[in-house]
Amino acid sequence: MNRTELRFTLRLIPFLDSVESFEDGLVRLRDRRWLVWHPDVMAALFRNDRALRHPPSRTLSPLLGNRSVLWLDGAEHTAYRRTLAPMLRGARYQALIEEMVDRSIAELPSGPTSVSAWTRKLTLRIIGRVVFGVDDDELLTAFTRWLDRRLGSRVRTLAHRYLTPGTTRFDPRLDAMLLHRAHSAEPPALAAYLPRDDLRDQVVSLLFAGHETTASAAAWTLYWISRTPGLTGELDDDLLDATIRESLRLSPPAALAGNRMSDEGMVITPSIYLAHRRAATYENPHVFDPARTPPPPGAFFPFGGGVRHCPGKDLALLEIRLIVRALLRHRHVRLSSPTSTPQLRGAAMAPPPSLAMVATCRH
Numbered sequence: 078m079n080r081t082e083l084r085f086t087l088r089l090i091p092f093l094d095s096v097e098s099f100e101d102g103l104v105r106l107r108d109r110r111w112l113v114w115h116p117d118v119m120a121a122l123f124r125n126d127r128a129l130r131h132p133p134s135r136t137l138s139p140l141l142g143n144r145s146v147l148w149l150d151g152a153e154h155t156a157y158r159r160t161l162a163p164m165l166r167g168a169r170y171q172a173l174i175e176e177m178v179d180r181s182i183a184e185l186p187s188g189p190t191s192v193s194a195w196t197r198k199l200t201l202r203i204i205g206r207v208v209f210g211v212d213d214d215e216l217l218t219a220f221t222r223w224l225d226r227r228l229g230s231r232v233r234t235l236a237h238r239y240l241t242p243g244t245t246r247f248d249p250r251l252d253a254m255l256l257h258r259a260h261s262a263e264p265p266a267l268a269a270y271l272p273r274d275d276l277r278d279q280v281v282s283l284l285f286a287g288h289e290t291t292a293s294a295a296a297w298t299l300y301w302i303s304r305t306p307g308l309t310g311e312l313d314d315d316l317l318d319a320t321i322r323e324s325l326r327l328s329p330p331a332a333l334a335g336n337r338m339s340d341e342g343m344v345i346t347p348s349i350y351l352a353h354r355r356a357a358t359y360e361n362p363h364v365f366d367p368a369r370t371p372p373p374p375g376a377f378f379p380f381g382g383g384v385r386h387c388p389g390k391d392l393a394l395l396e397i398r399l400i401v402r403a404l405l406r407h408r409h410v411r412l413s414s415p416t417s418t419p420q421l422r423g424a425a426m427a428p429p430p431s432l433a434m435v436a437t438c439r440h
């Protein structure tokens with residue numbers, strides 16, 4: 078690994094900040110691997126996505142498994158996306174999510190609590206309900222423990238990735254519990270439609286992809302609201318949506334989209350973080366401004382793009398909207414100033430755990 082790739086791997090956010098001013102919007106990480114964020118390149122890449130390959134992530138594939146939808150390709154990938162789509166349609170879960178959010182707000186302690194930990198627990202419960210049809214906190218706690226041991230911090234992620242490469246990190250007991258739950262889901266969600274051998278990988282993939290990013294997006298939105306004069310009290314729907322969009326721009330939960338690979342073996346890593354901070358695209362890119370005009374194609378893609386665009390986008394946006402709206406409606410929220418830089422958990426960029434909130438009753 079050369080020096081550039083080492084910096085990219087070990088200190089991702091400082092590295093991205095250090096290349097932010099590169100006007101070309103691309104940088105070579107090593108021979109045949111490029112980091113790209115120029116909007117024209119991104120638009121072309123996503124247009125041509127079907128012709129590219131999507132290699133497994135070295136960090137995530139030992140956890141999610143080789144059959145995860147995240148790295149299937151071609152007809153198999155298209156078929157899986159079709160199977161998952163009805164299950165992830167956001168609107169059908171509105172009443173359920175509202176009830177789960179209210180319950181979680183009612184459980185908030187009166188003292189300071191970590192914003193990211195709170196949103197993570199809540200969004201995992203929500204995706205757990207979507208996948209299994211029931212609440213099972215014990216199973217989700219076991220899942221969180223398993224995931225945290227591998228991806229809970231940057232150091233753990235690097236150890237997981239480099240110290241025992243090529244080894245799967247499944248936990249047979251946890252897998253048995255997940256499969257049991259998936260088979261008894263009511264109404265049957267995944268087990269009825271997926272081949273038995275793929276079920277474990279898809280369940281783990283949905284639980285993973287369906288909560289970390291949504292949790293950090295909700296936490297970042299609360300963070301930006303607390304720091305922006307004028308965004309106080311309840312926000313009307315348009316302003317709330319614009320605030321969420323601007324938060325996804327400046328603090329995208331996934332700093333990078335999935336790698337793309339050409340037939341010649343060229344690997345391209347799209348940087349969402351850098352595309353969203355490009356000075357040639359966004360005036361004063363570091364300023365949080367929900368009133369921004371819509372960006373040109375290829376300049377805003379918090380949910381990725383092309384054939385791999387996030388299938389959970391509508392569900393995620395609904396969750397963030399409902400979490401933020403209910404919290405601001407029922408509580409006075411005060412956030413501390415975070416004492417460290419964003420935290421990387423696997424692929425998700427979350428506010429640091431030190432970002433605490435005190436939520437007191439409005440009534």
Ligand code: HEM
Binds near residue numbers: 291389
């Ligand atoms: C704010 C929340 C979320 C963000 C920012 C986000 C972001 C992303 C990104 C950047 C990708 C990669 C796309 C690419 O490589 O072009 C992705 C893929 C994916 N996301 Fe999300 N996501 C979010 C929520 C969700 C939710 C709630 C689910 C529900 C299960 C989900 C499921 C998936 C899946 C299954 C993929 C893989 C798609 C494929 O490879 O075809 N995500 N997401």
